[in-house]
Amino acid sequence: MKRFAAALVALIWFTLPVQAAVDVQTVETPGGIKAWLVEEHSIPFTALEIRFRGGTSLDREGKRGEVNLMMATLEEGAGEMDAQGFAEARDDLAASFNFNASMDTVSISARFLSENRDEAMALLRQAIMQPRFDADAVERVKGQVASILRSKATDPGDIASEVFYKMAFGAHPYGSDDNGTFESVEGLTPEDMFAAKDRVMARDRLYVGAVGDITAEELASLLDDLLGDLPETGAALPETVEPALMGGLTVVPFDTPQSVVLFGQKGIKRDDPDFIPAYIANEVLGGHGDSRLMEEVREKRGLTYGVGSYLVSFDHAEMILGQFSSGNEVVAEAVNVVKDEWAKFADKGLTQEELDLTKTYLTGAYPLRFDGNGTIARILVGMQMDGLSPDYIKTRNDLVNAVTLEDVNRVIKRLYNPETLTFVVVGSPEGLQTN
Template sequence: MASAEVDIEEVTSPGGVEAWLVNEPSIPFVALEIRFKGGASLDAPGKRGSINLMTAILEEGAGDMDARAWAAARDSLAASFDFDVHNDALSISAKFLTENMDEAAELLRLAMEDPRFDQDALDRVRAQVQSIIRSNGNDPDKIAGDTFDRLAWGNHPYGTDLNGTAESVAALTREDMLDAKARVMARDRLYVGAVGDIDAERLAALLDKLFSGLPETGAEQAEHMDYSLQGGLTVVPFDTPQSVVSFGQQGIKRDDPDFFPAFVMMEILGGSGFNSRLMEEVREKRGLTYGIYAYLAPMDYGEIIGGGVASANGRVAQVIEVVRDEWAKLAEEGVSAEELERAKKYLTGAYPLRFDGNGRIANILVGLQIEGLGKDYITNRNSFVEAVTAEDVKRVAKRLIDPDALHFVVVGAPEGLEETAGN
């Protein structure tokens, strides 16, 4: 199957809540994807980690039910609710049987509108987050990513871990949880996708039931930040036999006219499987690593081209040299017709496989809304990929790919590497 066919209906509730719906009555259950734009980037000043902690406590009791009672009610309905947050959005993924829709929706409404934030739950989840923070402090992969983010984004929320620090999390109170919820869970940044055994009329009523009690507006969104990290090398000493590397440079916005040529280009350079140039040159030809990748990251408030690799301390300098060489080769020469055809075949063939369940489709619907791509994007997406030519990729590579702008963060005990400017 070369394309995905999904019949999307736009629904607006009497109270003005908008959603995208795919009515699929063949299986009697519904998947809802709920997203609040802004996510952990909306942490209040000095309260880093508050929205992450708040999100983790949403299912720890609501209304007159403590954590155990709320969980028992959820399980008795065979419903599932997954609360998650990243720097661009807070998401809630809900699944429930059609026959239990009203009861499940009421349980979810309580969690969003009237969470208890009991002190024992706050302390228990806080301890879990602090354990994660301690673990991350000894994880070379996390250290590399966090160091790169700090250098690239500075004081922007992207520059710090959304978990917060041990100190910031220790100081958070119940009042901070209430404030964090109000900052992010508001109707002016709400996006909803619904897939399953539900029609437009019933969805409209459900939307008002779920969201009418939320505040109309939340905190002001974070500002967009231009990536400004210069090319160079940063070494973070760490006692380990293998160095971990995060690298990157300026990226491209999702709505840039050159996005699809850049997307296909990055699949060729550092994408999936063993066919990418970086895997071929770094692993297959030289045996310097088990895996290496590079990708576009058009985030809501900034854009990068990022990548990562790990290699023995004595070989990591060679890895970096090869990456820089491949960056330069792409900028100068573009890609071959064979590489282009292989990447397009993979990208168009893999796309329909994303639509293999109600929950995944609901997630896609919300993503399309947030990115402003329109209902016809699903039908047209593969044609955008197919339209990319070798000339397009060569032009975009010359515009975007800059080996001198690459900055590498190396965590380990690398041999033959010295820090250079850019940090």
């Protein structure tokens, strides 16, 4: 029975059709918890996404990695169950719980069948409200984190990210690895796990999205039972920080046949009125396979297998970032091509043809994002955290289509600055040195 139920859940999770229309309801529970809901009763299954603003940026001084470790240990036993007992109870219900931490959020993703809803949520409540954080479980997960840190120390891409973010953000939490260091993680205790949970899991920073076989009334009751006893307030959020990217190139020597290059500059806030034009601009420059950077660096010159750029909108900082890898003998040429394209883009902007093609691509691809209950639940939470309205899904393509060539080129002039474009190169690049 367990094997059949698990197979059914897997089938549901991975074969749901693309949603043609997403009708978002806003829900407020009797206890005051707010959520967004998309009802879909064709399959007896629900996806629940719970997210708390703050994330690993709320680590206490000297305890870097505590929030990450706490989330990784959260399901290692709850109530009367140890780690094995909790896992068996979850599997018997054919449910799935994922606990994740990132720089700005911690999240809980739950998937469960309608027939097991009450039991699955009772089990999840134990993980949230009655975690054990047994000393042996904490030590076991600390070992896993240490393994991750050892791996990252020998990965040129991870080294490039560590150096770049340290340059950009310094002592701000964004400037360090949210896994922590060997020393900080080694010093963490079960008591630190309980303290970290109370810092990040509070109702004043809670966002919820639900998709599937559940009504608004059922969801309201579920959420009050599941989350109603959380603390009202959590730790203060960190300060806003300006990325200290003033241009130049930093080379980090590393013995590898290919150099990894990370480049970027200051970006744009998600709630900026110019965000949609900026998003279109980045799509032309480096956002997809037909972008200018791909054309110039890969297609014309064969200097890399792939290069791209993207907008990064943290809660407290913004950047435009890009990355590629090239052979040590050609990476200097590739860096110069990126610099040249960035400068041309800042100076000349894009063409009407590029704008029209990008609009067609973006508006056509957007509905494809809504390809399953879990994905939609995550999108609903992200929209709430970005301050968007429930009808954004229906109006987003209109916003894209409304952007004019004048709009996007004005934003390019405002945003792109080749003088502050900053590079970090990890490898043994020929003809490149720190400047």
